[in-house]
Amino acid sequence: MKKWMYIICSVFLLTACGGGGNTSEQNEGLKKVTVVLDWTPNTNHTGLYVAKEKGYFKERGLDVDIILPGEAGADQLVASGKAEFGVGYQESVTQARVQDVPLVSIAAVIQHNTSGFASPKDKGITTPKDFEGKSYGGWGSPVEKAVMTSIMKQENADVEKVDFVNMGDTDFFTAVKRDVDFAWIYYGWTGIEAELRGEELNMMYVKDYSEKLDYYTPVLTTNEKMMKKDPETVKAFLSASSKGYGFAIDNPEEAGEILLDAAPDLDKELVMKSQEWLAPKYKDDADRWGEQKLEVWENYASWMYDNDLLDKELDSKKAFTNEFLPK
Template sequence: MRIPSKAPTSAAQPSIPSRRKNRWLPTITAAISAAALTLGLSACGSNGATSEARSNDDSISFMLDWTPNTNHVGIYVAQELGYFKDAGVSVKILPTAQAGTETSVENGVANVGFSKLSNLAAFNAKGSDLKLVFNLGQHSIARWCSLASRTDIKTPKDFDGKTFVSFGSAEQTAVVKTMIRNAGGQGDFKRATSGTNTFATLTSGKGDFAGFYVTWEGVQSELKGPKLNCFTQSDWGVPGNPDQTGFAVKSSWIKDEAHRKALSKFVQASKRGYDWALAHPDKAADILVKQTPTAHIDPQQARTSMKDIVREGYWTSRPGQTSLSGAINIDDAQTYLDFQYQAHSYQDGKGQPLKQAPQAKDLWTDEYVK
């Protein structure tokens, strides 16, 4: 899964390490996968992206950030069970565009896109006008991993001098450097760009470690291999939650009253879909598979992912809950943005460092989840 950090230009494991045990890691390398699969995914709940987003009062165009996966399950549940129809809104699901979700929303190709708060911070620093209106991720699902067969890598310190499979974004660099240094290393590493499969890049020997999402690639590793040895960034000195992911819109788009009404219907129906998914994880996984036939999702992977999400409480305040708030944690968000600012990860449109950290409160509104 893409650890969305596309800068404005993200043998089976015996068990999935829990959030509390903190042993897994995230993938920023999937944007290439997303681009490669865009054409194949055009039938996944949509007829493909159009050059201009629909703007009827009762319609919303929604763009995925990557291939369909359990992060998007609430959208597909709402579509399948008629929640959007009940709310009086027509939803068109668009496959991710090569330009990226954020650029597509900024340019009006889609009304709403799946993104994350730290991405919005980077894009807005360069002049974009994006805002998060619904948040799914209450806890980090990002993990930083090497193959378990690499017995020379026991802590992030051992990433020193190794090759990181990534897109080389400033955000990723800051995270990995901090982890290495807090583990006793220098924070120096090389970079390689992933192909369409990060696992293959690692097994080929072209890279030594990469980012993954525990709820998707972690499950894939558990079920099909290869086994991974992963580290959670919060265990190694990176503060806050980097994975506050959800729905992004262009701020100027919601100045229109008709757009606000349509967005409110969409968000509330989507939340209803996510809540249903938490209460019925197996059935929700099956709906995801059914609704996205060209994505060829492994039903077992989808079911296992949903069960892990519920058990670990990745979308809720505590494990086992079957209703999510849809809101961000401002403190966790600002702490992470401050960390990235201090690491000089954000630049303005002229390539100059920002004079102050992006503010979570300016990147988010709770108007649509109340």
Template sequence: MWRISARTLHKVLACAVAMSTVIALASCGAATDESSDDSNGNANISFMLDWTPNTNHIGLYVAQRLGYYSAEHVKVDILPTAQAGAETSVENGVADIGFTTLSNVAAFNTQGSSLKFVFDLTQKPVARWCALASRTDIKTPKDLDGKTFVSFGSAEQTAVVRQMIRYAGGTGNIETATAGTNTFDTLTSGKGDFGGFYATWENVESELNGPALHCFVASDWGVPGNPDQLGFAVKRSWLVKKGNAQALQRFLNATMKGYDYALAHPDKAASMLVSGAKEANLSSKLAHKSMEEIASKGYWTTSTGSTSLPGTVNMAQAQDYLDFQYKAGTYKDAKGKVGSDAPQASDLATNAYATKAAAVAEQ
């Protein structure tokens, strides 16, 4: 899984998130298989974040602030991530919708879950594999051979790193170290040599506050497809219950409009994120610079400069990456066995809801 830390957030939020999760779940209750409409006909949706609030989630905070959810007759509770993760929380009915990745959906479904990926935020790779710029001995991924990779124990991440190293001419042999409070601290302490970061958050933080990083993009070094399809997933059985498909559509109509607004008005949207997620104590400077990076580089769109999200999964790119991870042995069932076939993107994901939401946003 892509569990990547940001040093300005995690130290402050470790206890706050745990407490706020308990409070939020106690106040709103667990999600149910059937949608719950209030007396005004509003659909109630609970959404669980994958990590501490950041610009990946900005569309939700904008949609709340500007009344887009109210216009669609949806009431949304944004839940802080639980220790078990958004995927498990959705599978167990604690949340209706969760922020995740398509590859995580593949991994969880292989283990027996039944999740469906319904919205893809990122259209271009956002993950970066970085060493401190002061490490002049690391010039290409080949130089990562024999080094210590700071990770959260993800087989998916390890497969990506090994492929990059081999593509660059190395053997792919690495040591691993568990990330501590955050990856920056682990690297600067000398307990690890390189780690994973997001271009739209930690890399921006590095540019603002240091230390400087030297980074590689997996797709430049032999990893096929788009590893970083981040978005929303629901439980299949929840989706087919009466009213839930319509509730999801209305939720996505408003949320995609929120993301579109963020692309068109990055500064205003960043301010809405900071004020809307007060518990995160976000750096305003970081949030604004991150949103500027996203808008200028077109990470969420298929063309730089566009202010309209497609929200859809590129199935061909997704399948290329799923096939790669399958061959690496990443997707194992509950008994630790790799299945006879690779997970299929067309089964794991649907573009129907995002396509309709994009059409609504254009009106």
């Protein structure tokens, strides 16, 4: 689930990622659409695989291929119309919109930000002040330093005393043993893996330091042209996806098995534990799964602008919509 650890594969590898095993004869008369993942299959995506396996997409007239990102990435494929839907992040949608890229977030997969800075307990990093004199493993984005600066300032700590190291494709557990002291992770995957390994972590969720950092990650996306020319397909896609995530919320064990059937190379124990942890967080305190708040978009955009991460202010109302979610 780490954004920087993409495993690049061709967008044509449909068999490995599509799941469901539908034949062309069975799908005759259905509208064929593609959803591009942000990374390899994981529990952020379970609702999509459930919707495919349980026939929810088919019930709504869709033949959906779930594919891995190619070198272009999900955002670029969706924005250009080469794929109808994708899995993205509020961060990247915000940056795209400011550059007039017609990418739109149509549903929040998870209601609250489950990411943060993690370190092995024996490193003794329990507050942002402790980042000083330590090495941080990241992916080279300006957002990382801005977030770290923001939370370190609250303790009068100096971000310039942190050694930034580009981890590349190195996994978290190898990196913190060999190269760095802490890194930015999603607890729902890497944190759960640490639990299973018996490796205790100190975890600092970024949302705990500022409400402006409690943004939506990940989200489902489409493009403006798709919304205008084929709104019924967008509604059908979200109706089925909502039903899929609803099933995952109520039936995490069976949903986990469906994900494993679609992606058998995943570690079963990790998937099942992650699914159990994440199930209540998909909808959380929202009125319905997928709901997005204007306040959340405005808060994060203003934070990015104030930290010189955007060239201009975002028109948040154009970056997301709840219009296509089932009522």
